[in-house]
Amino acid sequence: VNRRALPALIVLLVGFAALIAVGREEPTVADPYFTTPAGAWMPAVSDNPALTGSWFCPGVPATGEDGVGGDVVVANRDDEQLIGRFTILTPDGVGASDSLVVEPWSRTTIDVDAFVTAPYASVVVEIDGGRGIVEQRAFSTRPATRWRRAREPPPTSGTSPTASPSTEASRHSC
Amino acid sequence: VLADRGAMPFALPEAGVLLVPVAVGLSISAAAALAAFDLDVRGGTFGWRQPLGILSSVAVVVGLAPGLGALADGSFQVPNTPLARLLDASLPDASSAGDYNVLLIGDARLLPVPSTEYRDGVAWAIVDDGPLDVRDRWMPPTNTAAELVTTALDEMAATSTLRAGRLLAPLSIRFVVVPQFDGVTSTVGDPLPLPTGLVGALEDQLDLVAVRPGLPTLEAFENRAWMPTYAQLDEAGIGASDAAGAEVLVRTDLSGSAPLFVGADPLDATTDDVTAGVVHLGVPFDERWSLAVDGTTIEPRRAFGETTAFDIPAAGVGELRYDTSVLRWFAVAAQVALWLAAIVVAARVRVSVGRRDVMLLEDETLIDLTGSGGGSSLLDPGLPGGPDTSADAGTEASDDRSGDGGDEAREPDHEVTS
Numbered sequence: 001v002n003r004r005a006l007p008a009l010i011v012l013l014v015g016f017a018a019l020i021a022v023g024r025e026e027p028t029v030a031d032p033y034f035t036t037p038a039g040a041w042m043p044a045v046s047d048n049p050a051l052t053g054s055w056f057c058p059g060v061p062a063t064g065e066d067g068v069g070g071d072v073v074v075a076n077r078d079d080e081q082l083i084g085r086f087t088i089l090t091p092d093g094v095g096a097s098d099s100l101v102v103e104p105w106s107r108t109t110i111d112v113d114a115f116v117t118a119p120y121a122s123v124v125v126e127i128d129g130g131r132g133i134v135e136q137r138a139f140s141t142r143p144a145t146r147w148r149r150a151r152e153p154p155p156t157s158g159t160s161p162t163a164s165p166s167t168e169a170s171r172h173s174c
Numbered sequence: 175v176l177a178d179r180g181a182m183p184f185a186l187p188e189a190g191v192l193l194v195p196v197a198v199g200l201s202i203s204a205a206a207a208l209a210a211f212d213l214d215v216r217g218g219t220f221g222w223r224q225p226l227g228i229l230s231s232v233a234v235v236v237g238l239a240p241g242l243g244a245l246a247d248g249s250f251q252v253p254n255t256p257l258a259r260l261l262d263a264s265l266p267d268a269s270s271a272g273d274y275n276v277l278l279i280g281d282a283r284l285l286p287v288p289s290t291e292y293r294d295g296v297a298w299a300i301v302d303d304g305p306l307d308v309r310d311r312w313m314p315p316t317n318t319a320a321e322l323v324t325t326a327l328d329e330m331a332a333t334s335t336l337r338a339g340r341l342l343a344p345l346s347i348r349f350v351v352v353p354q355f356d357g358v359t360s361t362v363g364d365p366l367p368l369p370t371g372l373v374g375a376l377e378d379q380l381d382l383v384a385v386r387p388g389l390p391t392l393e394a395f396e397n398r399a400w401m402p403t404y405a406q407l408d409e410a411g412i413g414a415s416d417a418a419g420a421e422v423l424v425r426t427d428l429s430g431s432a433p434l435f436v437g438a439d440p441l442d443a444t445t446d447d448v449t450a451g452v453v454h455l456g457v458p459f460d461e462r463w464s465l466a467v468d469g470t471t472i473e474p475r476r477a478f479g480e481t482t483a484f485d486i487p488a489a490g491v492g493e494l495r496y497d498t499s500v501l502r503w504f505a506v507a508a509q510v511a512l513w514l515a516a517i518v519v520a521a522r523v524r525v526s527v528g529r530r531d532v533m534l535l536e537d538e539t540l541i542d543l544t545g546s547g548g549g550s551s552l553l554d555p556g557l558p559g560g561p562d563t564s565a566d567a568g569t570e571a572s573d574d575r576s577g578d579g580g581d582e583a584r585e586p587d588h589e590v591t592s
Contacts, residue, residue, distance in 0.1 A: 019175060022176065022181075023175055029295070030294070030295060031295070031369075031370060032280070032281050032294060032295030032367065032369035032372075033294040033295065033296070033369060034296050034369040034372035035330070035331040035370070035371035035372070035374075036370075037371045049334070050333075050334045051337075051421065051424050052334075052336065052337055052424055052425075054335075054336045124380075126336075128421070129421075130334070170333050171336060171378065
């Protein structure tokens, strides 16, 4: 190797060494991320802004018998009219669907067994803008057919558990 | 290597494009090594050059072996059922329900077509209901309809709505697919992780229903709120199509739209019966779409802020067509011309323009040495005894002295003799 070719040879060798060194490093690639998983779903009311709010009411009796039934209450605690839709689900599928409007500072009640007849019917309420509060009520005024122990909860009526803060903006349980 | 690792401060072309200059460099290096062995090494005295030359020649041959091995069956270790083929087999063809699109979302390395980066390693792409071919490898042009997809993904990621399917409906997205394995980048033994929270967010959506039976290589969801690519809107859709924004879309169920122009090829005009109302195209707004109903052309308008629609005043037979811009044909012609020029240059084809000039000058007599012209044969009018030094004679002599004319004048003799 003559003197003039020596610098070129050195550059070549250094380049190869650098290429190998860089190539051996494992690039650090972060795992792709879309959103934080919802995790355990707790009944909650949220004041976070949302495009829509969806409330899932697990079910009320809808047999149509006297003294047994249930309804869903949609409350508007805002100055603006509340617009939404509700869907009643039975074991056979979608039983009924309709829109709803709740005036400011008032509430609307959905009488479930007026729309469907089923042992139990679930209701999904969707509210534009994610505002409002939804709760289901089940009731039975018929006398009990058996004796209950004192610590057993009475089956005559029930509401959802106490609401707690949540970061979920659109999904709620009533 | 540096660009592949994102270590460069600027964007470089795709690795596949950069392979071309790399291949040229390797070819020149191999040719130089073999030429040097032939010219310098073989005739010289014995030293370190001889074994190194032989080693270089052997290395060139050995270096060809992996390439030849990979070329043998042409599969390049791609699985027998690639993701693109699996996708085609899993989803239904466009039927009487209408044409549709598919939203692919996930790690960009797993998507079988060029994708748009969403964020944090998540990318998306939209393909139609036909089989994937080489045209799907072309990157689609950026358009405003991408905003609809981005908005839907944003709202899903923020858990702001459970009706993201409705947000995707104007783009006629019937299926949302999340690839998990492609058998190359992500395998069962060494899988790439799915984007955190993506599948869960899709499962939460009220309009998206998981496709069953599922495939182990991808997660697929059907959008029950979809509408066909070419559709006649129902009353709810007509009212909403004039407006724009997610707030309007999320409260509008477009699934009642009726399919039109089923199986239409966007490159050809197609006809179908349309009724009074609104015909919607699940494509980004483009003024080059036109719909003629019984011969009356209807101008397109924006629908849902991003897509294309036609207001139909009365029922009739509609002819839908897309008029390609003339500029595109010019661009194609220019590209063809450039390719031809490149081929001509590469092939070293000589266009003998000068030869025709030579033939024109062939019969001209510039110098008459026979003396029959009556004057001196000397060309320099300035020399004693030279010809007349008038302007014409001077000009003729000056032109001749320039050399070009003389060379061209001599060339015919050369051509004839050769």
